[in-house]
Amino acid sequence: MTDVTRPQALRYGRAALAVSFFAQGVLFALLVTRIPAIQDRYGISDGLLPVFLAAVPILAGVGSVLTEQLVKRVRPSVVLRWVQPVVGLVLVGLGAGDRMWVAAVTLALFGVCVGGLDASMNMLGVSLQRAWGQSIMLGFHAAYSLGGIVGASLAWSGAHWHFALFSLYGPAVLVLIPLTLTASRWYRDQEPDDGAGGGPVVPYGPEPAGAADRGPGRPSTARPGASSGPQQVVMRMLLPLCLVMAFAYIGDSTVSNWSAKYLQDTLHSSDQLSTVPYAVYMVTTLIGRAVGDQGVRRFGAVTVVRLGTVVAMAGFAVVAVAPGAWVGMLGFTLLGLGLCVIVPQTFAAAGRMFPDASDSAIARLNIFNYVGFLVGSPLVGALGDAWSYRGAMLVPMVLVGATLLYARSFAAGPAGYGVGHERPRTADVG
Template identity: 65%
Template sequence: MTDARSRLRHGRLSLEVSFFVQGAVFALLVTRIPAIQTRYGISDGLLPVFLAAVPVLAGMGSIGTERLVARVRPGAVLRWVQPVVGLALLAAGSGHELWQVALALGVFGLSVGGLDASMNMLGVSLQHAYGRSIMLGFHAAYSLGGIVGATLAWVGAHEGLSLAVLYGPVVAVAVPTALVASRWYADRDDPRVQVLADDRLSGRTEVGASDRGMRFLLPLCLVMAFAYIGDSTVSNWSAKYLQDVLHGSDQVSTVPYNAYMATTLLGRAVGDLGVRRFGPVRVVRAGTVVAVCGFGVVSTAPGAWVGTAGFTLLGLGLSVIVPQTFAAAGRNAEERLGAGASDRAVARLNIFNYVGFLVGSPLVGALGEMWSYRWAMVVPMILALATFRYAPSFGPSGARYGGGHERPSTADVGRGGNGL
């Protein structure tokens, strides 16, 4: 009993480390894209091709991971793919020729797809083992890592550090840290950490997660894409919107994204408590309402600081949606298809992370040029509102836990079941 409890705690902490490291690494890449462009002499016309290739390859990596985890534990995939992501970041900042950065970003894209998929597979299976919502905590660690990575990138830019000098020490710390933490990953089929299925799932095995069998994922896939369209809108257009539309200064235009990241971290840090108290459907609907209000404030803001308040609301609203989408996909897959279907569902859902990222920024940019940026902000608002319609997909009837929304801890600790 004690060994299984300890294994779960260690698995949870080690996975939080992995999410944190990935958040920092990804932020260090995306915040220094202009420096990468300058280093390699990438033209403005060619840069979008490079940027689009990364999420496309990441989607391919997620598809490959779906097939790979049928033979290899997700923890093993994550253990070896995360160092590759870190080394690809270093390679992107250390080369001199165009083919070198193309290769580095290609490896980064493929490996980050496997990393995102396997991380969330482990997170979902750990949540099943705990029997209570912990998924938002993992994504809070990612957000915290993103803030740290963006801060390091700002320091590097302020001090005039080359990309190699900036990335080198970070990778030298992050890669060994992730490898050490990987010793304690807790996979679903770890003999010391078994998940007890609900009574109506007892004895069931996976019946085959065919494309037909996975149709129940469609609403969650749409929600995932909508959420990342909103997220990419903030990351790519918030500064330009404040400066060009709301006439904010250069300094003020940097505030919205930082505020967005801060409230994303806050929402995820406390979100699990909300899910435990009110259930996933109410939390997702509340997050959707807040996000829609945020876009509404942004699109009608009379000035820069009101616009910043809107982006702040957006962070709070969108923060809960993506982690709960992964959790719902895994839970629904197990309920409908039996034990083992969760990993495949998470891998397929993860693809729509990159779909939203690919669509969001060009969509807002094109609408802004043809129409106006104020009206362009209404489109992701409408898409976010659609999440309210799909909210029931986050809480199937069999996913009611103790206290109305959470079941008691289901970790198999010698069938004692005292909870964690």
């Protein structure tokens, strides 16, 4: 079945969710790329700044836990529909304030809401992929990467032209909130027969006001098994994917936090050239995710994850031994192409592993996104100071390489998928 012949509800749901991923990429980039300006505006000391930055992923983990409980009562699309505008408004509030307590409150709210946003987006992505019958998860994360590039470009423009934070954040949010609220009319949640059988699907698109907000008494639209299975068994089965998620984000945070410093201090590049590796990393991440779904469909998730892991390890190795800046940038290019496939496929694998409880599995898995982000940067910094930054680059290489030990966790399970991530060609999806 081609994309054109799939039900309109699925195609609209896919496009709408891609808009949400794109918007989240923009919003997150607008925050992280303007951390120095936020620090200056609020007078946050260098000693206190790490506390503020660490609080964001910690509270995002809390938000993911809360979302797991919330989606037992309302659909993930409801959470996503309303939490994404809140993230935008919180960002505007951060740009408008000038007192320390405002920074503390807005960054705390941003963390909690981002946790709910990431969890609900990936819940919808996994259930939509199941109904689609082919790998499309990497495409959603490609939209996120594109949003990150747009957000970083806007932030660069704001810094170049000396825009105040409110002048930067306000117009961006003024565009993104109506865009995501409009797209949310076509979000599509999981249906009881979204599994292997390829039964009919019912969109959670435009519907009567208040219908999407029904609580525990709503009819058969509730997703089955949202809390099924002993908690210990679920976590034990999910643990390999949790470790893969954490290791992937340790690798990602190493690039985002240390690439510029590494190029300038260790490889002796110019100040301008040191800003290039992360931009190259983001572009190659976008490219890898844009074509990655085709690779999964053709060769299967296990092969793609293994290849991505090997490429990422090669990237860290090249960075560690690079004699100069240009070879170092080659290493960061390889890192973008390798790491980009791991996180989306980890979410997809959790959905296959727990087809009747994917929302809970994804919410728990999403916590390890923030664990990796929280651990990665301090780990590399401490090793770099105590040992050497070249040697420090080998540690995330080894951790990411552990994904090879767990690659079989990405295999297609009994959920009805055929070769790779596709259902058999004879199945009529939708």
